[in-house]
Amino acid sequence: MSRFPRTGPDQEALVGGIAHWPISEEVRKFGFNISPDELAVIASNHRMSRLTLHGGVDGISNKIQVSLKKGIKENEIKTREAIYGTNKYTEKPSRSFWKFVWDALHDLTLIILMVCAIVSVVVGLFTEGFPKGMYDGIGIILSIFLVVIVTSVSDYRQSLQFIELDKEKEKIYVHVTRDGIRQKVLIFDVVVGDVVHLSIGDQVPADGLFVSGYALMIDESSLTGESEHVHISHHKPFLRSGTKVVDGSATMLVTAVGMNTEWGKLMSTLTLSHGGEDETPLQVKLNSVATLIGQIGLAFATLTFLVLLGRFFVEKYINGTEWSAKDASTIVNYFAIAVTIIVVAVPEGLPLAVTLSLAFAMKKLMDAQALVRHLSACETMGSASHICTDKTGTLTTNHMAVDKIWLCEVSKSLSSTSDTVKELHSAIPRNAISVLLQCIFENTSSEVVRGKDGKKTVLGSPTEIALLEFGLKLEDFGGDQYQKNEKVKVEPFNSEKKMMSVVISVHGGYRVFCKGASEIILGMCDKILDKEGNIIPMSQNQSKEILSIINEFASEALxxxxxAFRDLDAFDSREAIPTSRYTLIAVVGIKDPVRPGVKESVKTCMDAGIMVHMITGDNINTAKAIAKECGILTDDGIAIEGPVFRSKSPEELKELMPKIQVMARSSPLDKLMFVEVWKDMFNKVVAVTGDGTNDAPALNRADIGVAMGISGTEVAKESADVIVLDDNFSTIVHVVRWGRAVYVNIQKFVQFQLTVNIVALIINFFSACIIGSAPLTAVQLLWVNMIMDTLGALALATEPPHEELMESPPVKKDDNLITKTMWRNIIGQSLYQLVVLGVLVFCGKKIFNLTGTNADATLNTLIFNSFVFCQLFNEINSREMEKINVFEGIFRNWIFIGIITGTVIFQVIIIEFLGTFANTVPQSWKLWLVSIIIGSISMIIAVILKCVPDELLKLKPSIVLPKDYVPLPDGPDGV
Structure with missing residues (x-):
């Protein structure tokens, strides 16, 4: 909030009937002549009368000591932050570790177990005295404590990861002028007095006033809820934080930041905090599975308790023994076992595993230059069957340079060396060079600025940078020095018009410059510059020749x-800029090399059953050349132009879509339609990349929207699920790979957990039915539950992806999470464990010749130890559901190694040192060896199971082409 409390305006300080907030001595001391509250009110409340009273924008700039041309001085930043505040918002503090502990303690089953433990302690004290009578109850309490701590630590670390990722999402950069130099700064570093440059797609970083600009349209829906865009000009100069630029460009003067802005006030009412979000689709699916398993577990637990209680009553009746306090302790223990069976049966680790796996994947993807904004996007990306990608910056490097130019009927190849530009200058008439330079420097949305070292640099879009850098080189070799003229009207570039136009006042008249898509500009021209630089009519043959030049450039992947330009005698800024009778100046070919590794990444996608489509606004020949170089356009595929695609009927599209690999000259609506057809007509999972404001509809409509972090606008990023920070297609493939890893890791965990569930439920139930006692006690089951849920989720959900993941087709929307392969492994392992543990329960004493008073305790400890080692070895088996070599890459996952090692160490401690609390007795080395051998045999069982052919399981392929599917030949009309 502002450092100065808002006590209301000073009623004595009236100027023209309008009250003002008083200016404190601290503000005056630094030379400022307006209070923070006064500044904040002007922009946020749209107070035109107050603004006029202060002398308009110029008056405000004087009162806060800033030059609208040079901006603030770097050495003033700290002072301005001290007086007017920082551009940060107050947030609700993140949840502490103890809050997670408190939440974990609210689990109903754990509460019931705690009650059982307390009752057990009380009864034990009456029956067996202190301290022996407390051991069972304290053992349960210690186990609960361990489960709570491990769960809390896991959840707390996960919340810290989300906080870190949320902070990355908020890193937005804006262009400001400071000390006369245009530079890029974080939105949090913007201060009152900053002169900010806005262009299409930018987020307005703070409240402020319009200084200058053209056709500025603002989307204020985030603040007002109104979808209609607002035109900002000198007549309505108020800009508010959090809104978006949807058209035009401008500079603004910042008048309020952070909590003093309208957006800041809104944020304070919401009291937002970092971390967490809604459940993902996979979590929802797993919650239903967990509920079903929980219900089965509840039934088994109830039956187990009733059987144990029934046998107890029958034995009491047959033996005729009297009731004692010890009997109450026995019943409490039976109830504790039943409740613990529910704890084991309810697989709360399933949703936890999803969250852990996604959070782990999100962290790794951040390291790989991909910021996942929505948790569900990561898992959805693993199911993507189509990727619709941009060309510029995604498949190419986005480091553009003018490579060829056709000017005055002369075609020249250029290079980065100055000699080539010099040759061009000497070969072209001076007046043609002059009008070309004028067009380059006047008709641009970018800016040539001088750095602190005096060198010229260009800020703007890659295409603009390429043109301006070329213009600077040409100017250095004798071109007329660029003289700025008054701009009467500007129509900024957007993807619908595919051109940018500007009208300037020159020599008592007006001149219009336009640049844009070759075919569109050429269609507007009826004159050209000849070899002497004179304006002559364009003949039909010359038009065809120029079109062939354009196609020649495009075929070289340029x-x-x-x-073009046109001179006018008169022009009214309220008129539309003319779209005909222009003189063509030049055709420019800009080179944007394909990124290294893109071809390999595209092949990886195709091998993985993912179709890659390139959708671009470029000429179709350019698009085809780049697509072939990237491996996207194959011999069987076709390229189509946006207008042709748009004209197709649904029946034609149904046949055509499987063959379309490239769409050129596309509009944002073409891109949106392309996505909708794949989703609605073919029920496919579609990922879309985009960088512009007009890509927002397609990014929103796609299953996964991927925005570019470098070239992408804030509107595109806000609409996306994933932001690729390096604008590289290979990074998108990383996201797919990790998405698939998440899905497979969850399947591994489900396979592992269901095996434990089945064995624990059945062995305790049948033991209770047959021998009248459960071999696994409440404390032991709680330990197994922690191995299975929290630790198992950590171990299996953090497995990194391997290359084989990209050798199978994507998972379809309606595929079952638990596959037949998984059921084979679950049933096979469960049968083995049940047979072995059943033999130990009923024949263990005889097999190992166990006698004496300690025989039952020794056998039960052996059963418990063998059961745990079966789970540990099966956890290793679960690393691979189909591959025999389960140890591949195991040492790259230190989390898995650490959990397995830690579990073994703690198992030894439980058996050898905590027997009093865990109902165990120390084991001989022979019995330890037996437990380990029993567990390790499960690995041999896993190999045998994996050798069962898929045909015996009647597995269906994931992708089946229709029987009537026939590849289509290339068609006419741009196809």
């Missing part, structure tokens, strides 16, 4: 654009 992005082509045309520049």
């Amino acid at each position: 992005r082509t654009l045309c520049v």
